[in-house]
Amino acid sequence: MKESANGNNEQDKILTNRQGHPVTDNQNVRTVGNRGPVTLENYDFLEKISHFDREKIPERVVHARGAGAHGYFESYGKVGDEHVSTYTRAKLFQKAGKRTPVFVRFSTVVHGGHSSESERDPRGFAVKFYTEDGNWDLVGNNLKIFFIRDPLKFPDMVHSFRPDPVTNLSNPERMFDFLSLSPEATHMVTFLFSPWGIPANYRQMQGSGVNTYKWVNQNGEAVLIKYHWEPLKQGIRNLKQHEASEIQGKTTTHATQDLYEAIERGEHPEWELCVQIMSDGEHPELDFDPLDPTKLWPQDQFPFRKVGKMVLNKNPEDYFNEVEQVAFGTGVLVDGLDFSDDKLLQGRTFSYSDTQRHRVGTNYLQLPINAPKNRVATNQRGGQMEYHVDKAPGQNPHVNYEPSSLGGLKEASQSGDLHQPHYDAKLVREKIDRPNDFQQAGETYRAFEDWERDELVANLGQVLSICQQQIQDRMIGYFTEADSEYGNRVRAELEKVLAAKQDIDHTSSKTADEMTEQARKMGH
Numbered sequence: 001m002k003e004s005a006n007g008n009n010e011q012d013k014i015l016t017n018r019q020g021h022p023v024t025d026n027q028n029v030r031t032v033g034n035r036g037p038v039t040l041e042n043y044d045f046l047e048k049i050s051h052f053d054r055e056k057i058p059e060r061v062v063h064a065r066g067a068g069a070h071g072y073f074e075s076y077g078k079v080g081d082e083h084v085s086t087y088t089r090a091k092l093f094q095k096a097g098k099r100t101p102v103f104v105r106f107s108t109v110v111h112g113g114h115s116s117e118s119e120r121d122p123r124g125f126a127v128k129f130y131t132e133d134g135n136w137d138l139v140g141n142n143l144k145i146f147f148i149r150d151p152l153k154f155p156d157m158v159h160s161f162r163p164d165p166v167t168n169l170s171n172p173e174r175m176f177d178f179l180s181l182s183p184e185a186t187h188m189v190t191f192l193f194s195p196w197g198i199p200a201n202y203r204q205m206q207g208s209g210v211n212t213y214k215w216v217n218q219n220g221e222a223v224l225i226k227y228h229w230e231p232l233k234q235g236i237r238n239l240k241q242h243e244a245s246e247i248q249g250k251t252t253t254h255a256t257q258d259l260y261e262a263i264e265r266g267e268h269p270e271w272e273l274c275v276q277i278m279s280d281g282e283h284p285e286l287d288f289d290p291l292d293p294t295k296l297w298p299q300d301q302f303p304f305r306k307v308g309k310m311v312l313n314k315n316p317e318d319y320f321n322e323v324e325q326v327a328f329g330t331g332v333l334v335d336g337l338d339f340s341d342d343k344l345l346q347g348r349t350f351s352y353s354d355t356q357r358h359r360v361g362t363n364y365l366q367l368p369i370n371a372p373k374n375r376v377a378t379n380q381r382g383g384q385m386e387y388h389v390d391k392a393p394g395q396n397p398h399v400n401y402e403p404s405s406l407g408g409l410k411e412a413s414q415s416g417d418l419h420q421p422h423y424d425a426k427l428v429r430e431k432i433d434r435p436n437d438f439q440q441a442g443e444t445y446r447a448f449e450d451w452e453r454d455e456l457v458a459n460l461g462q463v464l465s466i467c468q469q470q471i472q473d474r475m476i477g478y479f480t481e482a483d484s485e486y487g488n489r490v491r492a493e494l495e496k497v498l499a500a501k502q503d504i505d506h507t508s509s510k511t512a513d514e515m516t517e518q519a520r521k522m523g524h
């Protein structure tokens with residue numbers, strides 16, 4: 001346990017209530033006689049119990065279980081061999097050695113705040129950079145792609161992954177019902193059911209922005225960007241299903257513990273930030289759409305270029321204040337970084353700040369973990385729990401509007417040329433032209449090592465065995481389209497698992513008969 005009080009002065013350690021009154025008795029409520037009844041004017045008790053009644057906030061609708069740490073990002077001043085200013089004017093990248101403080105939250109996705117950290121599930125990898133130009137959030141996952149490409153499907157997808165709304169039982173048939181009608185998920189399913197679906201812990205995993213973003217330079221010219229975090233000295237480690245099950249039998253919090261204890265020991269995990277760059281445009285020569293988050297950008301054509309490294313060197317002082325109340329969002333970018341037209345990214349960008357106004361509160365950006373470390377001056381006023389007025393020194397406090405000639409805030413000047421994409425298209429509700437749902441799933445299957453393919457096939461055989469046959473057939477159809485060996489192996493494994501289940505049913509019913517006979521003989 002660490003000492004958290006300031007100084008050694010005994011007076012500093014006196015318990016008070018939130019009004020600053022010293023608490024003289026924290027063991028006994030005020031009663032009429034020592035057997036009660038309790039009086040209701042006892043402010044200390046009322047304050048304490050009613051604060052306790054409210055001490056939980058809604059948990060995140062996804063990514064509820066998480067762990068976090070503070071650290072810094074250090075720029076290399078270059079992107080690969082080129083100066084970074086060729087591509088972006090974002091200040092945090094410009095000078096070699098420039099450090100920007102960060103807070104990172106890792107998470108599992110589907111289940112609640114106390115679920116197991118050894119679940120087969122993507123892992124969240126969200127980084128808040130407190131830059132001199134305000135905050136930049138890079139809200140990523142460990143895996144480099146996603147299940148779907150249209151944000152309209154996200155709530156259905158998450159519902160299907162969660163327990164049944166009637167029984168509250170987890171049932172993978174629901175998940176595979178949805179996935180077997182969403183062919184674009186085949187690539188992600190291939191990663192998720194391989195060992196890459198259970199990273200050994202949060203330190204030894206990669207991170208990825210998944211969606212396509214843009215970088216914009218001083219002339220307003222843009223390129224398409226994918227972000228990737230590569231673990232440095234701690235490396236990458238994934239688990240086989242039986243290893244994860246063993247951990248789950250002993251603890252549900254091994255990843256939080258691993259991160260916390262490594263940082264306390266002074267073993268500070270490090271990741272290198274790499275980007276893949278593609279010229280801005282539709283790239284008809286590619287067999288996939290560069291804005292499609294179900295696709296990898298082949299590294300031989302779009303190499304990883306290093307831009308800096310991140311070190312996590314400090315544990316949170318308070319889990320709730322920092323890890324629970326931190327709020328990341330894909331809309332939180334700084335000058336020189338931009339969105340692409342990736343539909344999923346744009347849907348996400350609405351969702352994050354919307355949920356945070358509900359989950360944390362209207363003024364969530366005033367909390368220390370979320371507030372930028374540079375100057376903030378807005379005309380936003382009021383709302384529940386407003387903590388202070390964020391006004392500029394010298395600003396006329398009577399003026400909370402803009403424009404004004406009476407001493408209010410002024411617009412900033414533009415720091416470089418604007419990036420102004422041009423659109424000439426019909427408004428439609430349509431799938432993209434190059435869905436190519438299976439090819440990369442096949443490439444990923446073939447790129448796995450033998451033991452990873454064996455695990456993938458075994459895991460899929462198990463999980464599909466509890467699904468209806470129409471779901472099994474559709475999934476195996478997708479795997480076969482990806483790679484015929486992949487489909488054949490999953491089919492064979494499924495048949496093996498189903499046959500073994502029949503044997504077990506048979507054996508266990510014989511055993512039950514024998515047990516009944518034994519009980520009869522024993523006179524029960």
Ligand code: HEM
Binds near residue numbers: 327
């Ligand atoms: C958390 C929505 C796709 C990574 C969340 C939260 C929402 C959300 C509502 C809870 C935020 C909070 O309470 O603070 C969506 C929607 C998506 C989507 C609507 C698609 C349309 C993705 C993708 C990734 C991702 C593709 C990975 C690149 C994360 C992470 C968190 C998160 C890491 C947890 C952030 C934290 O630690 O606080 N998402 N998400 N999400 N999402 Fe997404």
